[in-house]
Amino acid sequence: MTTTEIEIGTARPAGSTGRPWAGMGAIVLTSVAAMTPAFGIAALATPVERGLGVSATGFGLALSGFFAASALGSFAAKRVAARLPVPVVLAAAGVLALAALALAAAAGNPAVLAAALLVGGAGNALVQPAAGRYIGARVPRGRLSLATGMVSAALGAAPLVPGLLAGFAAGPLGWRTALLLGAVLPAVAIPAAFLAGTGRAGPAPKRAADGPARAGRTLVLWTLAAGLATVGSNAAASFFVQLGTHSGLSTGLAGLMQSLAGVVAVAVRLAAGGLADRAPRRNPVLVTAMMLSGAAGLALVAAGGPAAFVAGALLAVAGGWGWTGLLLAAVMRLLPGQGERAGATVQIGLFGGAAVAPLAFGAASSALGVPVTVLVAALIVLAGAASMLAGTAALRRAAG
Template identity: 50%
Template sequence: MSAVRHWPGVVTASLTATATVMPGFAVGALAPSIEADLRISTTTVGLAMSAFYGATALGSPLAKRVAARLPIPVTLTAASVLSSATMLLAAQVTSAVALFAILLAGGLGNGLVQPAASRFIAERSPSRRRSLAAGMVGAATLVPGLLVAFVVQPYGWRAALMIAALLALVPAALAPLARGGPSARAARPLAALWGA
């Protein structure tokens, strides 16, 4: 298969990795509004964000094994839907406890997709373009910034999170483009894929 035909799947994997990490970035970007509305401290919001990334890290070993047994499109779809649900539910919270619980669940979804997306990108993108493909995930910081700039002031942080939740579903619709990716039988250590 030509390198050009790999790109739709590679872009889809990158978009999914972007969508699944977005809850953490979005809550951080919207923190001042969340703090004021829920009457919680900056420390509390920071700890809730830490819960998201902590769940990603601690859940990654198990998530990696689960993802290795699923077809790539299934993994990408499940992770996108979970990310969307995380932000949709976070937009409804009325307490810090609920925010913590929701971000913990979202962190596990982020842990599910990162190994699968990284492996797919490494195997399917041309070696000279791997940095570009992996760098697309950096768009995760762009979307929350745009939401703060254009949505929070007129509509509020809850509306901003709901829009982010809708955007997170885009990779789920594109997931079939990632067919034929690495499977459990083809899985190899990520370091080997990147030539380390």
């Protein structure tokens, strides 16, 4: 058996209706809600910094704390997701997101803001392991990549509502009220979480004796790949407007392009998931190709000029960050019956890279200049693609 022939073997749970999409809707809503504390506070950076007297560096550290808490919390989250019912785990994520937004809205100093982001990051850590467990138990194998693409698309859609709040609510109502309005999302997600019932899971399939060892080596390389690729792609997403204005676009046009790139990213993730289900064995190859497209996009951005930025940014944000759902599907096929472990593994790389990217990019661009820093980011994404290839090759060799 080759790497690409590994199939998910999770037994369908007793009482399953075979219609998992209402539950997937709950997972998507919870995914968006769990990211709202980070994206909501980031979208309101200027008034928050001014209102709390926090420096840009301090604000960046607090925001990185959210992603660091999500990455480090994955180790505990996979155990929680394996033991508690999926709706309970999703509801807990919604409660923590709601608490984080309320705490941030009431913050009187930077320390409270940082604590709020840590609370939100802990809640966000619960989502992907719970999603992995649900998908493994309820989604038919022929729709696996579509389902993981939906989870990935939720991450791409998460900045849209905070952007609207920043644009239309923060000015007339203030940033604190805007954050409280953002809390409507987790408030709705909490009761909706109970649509994601899984029934009683069947026994995990038997695996070859060398399966855990083969999976372990590949998982390390694929997790590293996710982290490296996210560092580059997240830097482009976080500093999108700055990169656009540096390339000659107006601030307004760069902001419009950021919204367009977000919409394209959502469409790419859904389309890639649906298409990948036609040949699921090729998911690792598609992930590598999308990482390479992201590196090419960053290289175009570094070249400078409005046209190069538009083409490169769309590649870097939409293509270069569109692989997350496909990687989750590939890991789930590598870990049959362990959806919560698969979800936790992928998000360790994703959010670990997201925690590093903003601060590293900001410091490097100050020292090296924007074009050189973007090229460095492209090289980091290339290293991620190489790690993805190495992990796939190692699994093929081990499988014989």
